[in-house]
Amino acid sequence: MNTAAKGRRLEHRSRALLEREGYSVVRAAASKGAFDLVAIGPTDIVLCQVKSNGWPGREEMEAIAAFKAPSICRKVVHRWRDRQASPDVREL
Numbered sequence: 001m002n003t004a005a006k007g008r009r010l011e012h013r014s015r016a017l018l019e020r021e022g023y024s025v026v027r028a029a030a031s032k033g034a035f036d037l038v039a040i041g042p043t044d045i046v047l048c049q050v051k052s053n054g055w056p057g058r059e060e061m062e063a064i065a066a067f068k069a070p071s072i073c074r075k076v077v078h079r080w081r082d083r084q085a086s087p088d089v090r091e092l
Contacts, residue, residue: 011036011050014078014087018046034060034067035075045073052080055090065092 015025015037023039023046039046049056049064056064056077064075078087 006052007050010052010078010080013080014048014050015039017078017086018048034064043072045070047073047075049075049077050080050087051077053082055079061092 011027015027018025018037018039021041023041025037025039027037028035034049035047036050037046037048039048047067047069049060055061061077064077067075069075075092077090077092079090080087
């Protein structure tokens with residue numbers, strides 16, 4: 001499986017997870033922005049970066065942390081390791 005297909009598959013898994021938690025989710029496909037998914041819930045908004053196996057590098061983590069967002073937004077990274085049923089989640 002190529003890396004783009006793997007990334008897309010993991011984004012869909014994160015999307016399904018967030019939808020099960022009650023969020024409406026928009027996928028920012030190929031945006032090359034700070035976040036892959038925007039999840040809107042009744043009380044908050046989740047901005048989610050999805051990764052496979054590793055956490056984002058220092059520069060990417062700094063860009064995520066520096067991203068200007070309203071106080072009701074949570075910035076999270078979902079890290080999916082191979083053959084893992086659920087992601088490791090890091091909130092910034």
